[in-house]
Amino acid sequence: MATLAGIANFHKVPELRRRVIFTLVMLAVYRVGIFVTVPGVDRREMSKYMAQQSGSLLGFFNMFSGGAFEQLSLFALGIMPYISASIIIQLMGMVYKPIDEMRKEGEQGRRKLDQYTRYGTVALSFFQSFGIARWLESISSSEQGAGIVTHPGIGFQLMTMITLTTGTAFLMWIGEQITERGIGNGISLIIFAGIVTGIPGWTAGYLAQNAGNLQPLTIAAVIAFLVAAIAVIAFFENGRRQIPIVYSRRQVGRRVYGAQNAHLPLKVNTAGTIPPIFASSLLMFPATLANMNVPGADRLQGIINRGGWVFNTGYAVLIIFFCYFYTSVTFQPVDVAENLKKQQANIPGIRPGKQTADYIQGVMNRITFGGAMYVATVCVLPAIIGDFLRVNITFGGTSLMIVVGVALDTVNQIEAQLITRSYEGLTGTGGGGRIRARRLPEG
Incomplete structure (x- = not known):
């Protein structure tokens, strides 16, 4: 009730109200575009074919696109090419010095990298849409997918390449507009909307498939598992490792500030939802190569499509790898140590400079291991539970991580805007329930 009471504060902040309305309008445009089909495709035949692929990687990809792939709409590729392009640009910064220098140039460098990311998104979209077109033609000649093309x-x-690439570019623009003029996290909110809107369809499909043979204990077990998974995700996503730091006495103008104690917070899951998303994209890549008749791709795709322990093991290994890899790309202990040194701050018992960077790197390695194991477990466990209960849980761990993570970030952003304007946050009303800026503990 306290949260619902806090939501009533939205209308008290005109700017926040405009941002929320703008975000909802942009998401509505995205949902309308889901039903605009690519020319030359029979949407009903495609829906029939996808109904037979609910437990495969195609069903997984369809879930991330918000059902757009099943409709073969303008947004069938979703926002995945943009995410892949962003990761590629970040990885290039590790081996290509000019890109690394752009990253350190501040706002101007960020704009250049954003422009390169857009170019990369268009290139990847053309490549993937060509693979989809070839794949559609191949299954259209088979008995299962007859009549799709x-x-x-x-x-x-x-036509398919131009249409799907344009749809992805438009989705990218929508995400950027939500980030700049909406409540933020535009790309994440698009994925969030696509996943959430698929929940009613999954529920209705399960009830229709098991009409007259519903198992109350099975349904209760699935609901209990989902609730427990959400609680675990919320716990780990808010988890921090606080490294104590001490600021030396310093003079700013005519004022002298004494030694101050603070903390350097390190997230347990620094990589967020990027590892499972990128691992999923990598597992779907062999299907694109197989449609282009690349030697050996058919055999690799067959191994992946089998599911079971082969797929789950490979999925978990890729997630753990990308957790470490993405964390090493986005978090630079050397830069953190250098910034602490410039601010005349140090970690007690650790000398500034290289020793501080090594200490922070060691801490990050340990907490990243826990975060990687948590992400891999959450993403793989739903499939294992579904096989045990004989229920096809399409709304799996990756989807839960994205939904819970984006929801927490969005609520935090709205709270921050409310607090900035001296309004109550979403978690309470009145003097005792007002959200206050959290102070770092001293000592």
Whole structure:
């Protein structure tokens, strides 16, 4: 009730109200575009084919696109090419010095990198849309997917490439607009909206498939597992490792500030939802290569599509790898140590400079191990539980992580805007329930 009472404060902040309305309008435009089908495709036949692929990687990809892939709409590729391009640009910063220098140039460098990311998104979209066009033509000639493509050929391939690439570019623009003019996290909110809108369809499909044979204990077990998973995700996503730091006495103008104690917070899951998303994209990549008749891709795709322990083990290993890899790309202990030295701050018992960087790196390695194991467990466990209960849980751990993580970030951003304007946050009203800025403990 306290949270619902806090939501009533939205209308008291005109700017926040405009941002929320703008975000909802942009998400509504995204949902409308889901039902605009690519020319030359029979949407009903595609829906029938996808109904047979609910437990495969295609069903997983369809869930991330918010059902757009099943409709073969303008947004069938979703926002995945943008995410892949962003990660590629960040990885290039480790091996290509000019990009690393741009990253350190501040706002101007960030704009250049954003521009390169857009170019990369368009290039990846063209490549993936060509693979999808070839794949559609191949299954259209089979018995299962007969009639999906009405007029196959080079004309259909070009039209599909142009249409899907344009749809992804438009989604990218929507995400940037939500970030700048909405409540923030535009790209994440698009994925969030796509996943959440698929929950009613999954529930209705399960009830229709098991009409007259519903198992109350099975349903209760699935609900209990989802609730427990949400609680675990919320706990770990808010987890921090506080490293104590001490600021030396310093003079600013005519004022002299004494020694101060503070903490350097390090997130347990620094990589966020990027590792499972990128691991999923990598597992879907062999299907694109197989559609382009790349030697050996068919065999690799067959191994991945089998599911079971082969898929789950590979998925977990990729997630752990990308947790470490992405954390090493986005978090630079050397830069943190240098900034602490410039601010005349140090970690008690640790000498400034290289020793501080090594200490922070050691702490990050330990907490990243725990974070990686948590992410891998949450993403793989739903499939294992579903096999045990004989329930196809399409709303799996990756989806839960994204939904819970984006929801927490969005609520925190709204709270921050309310606090800035001296209004009550979302978690309480009145003097005792007002959210106050958290002070770092001393000592």
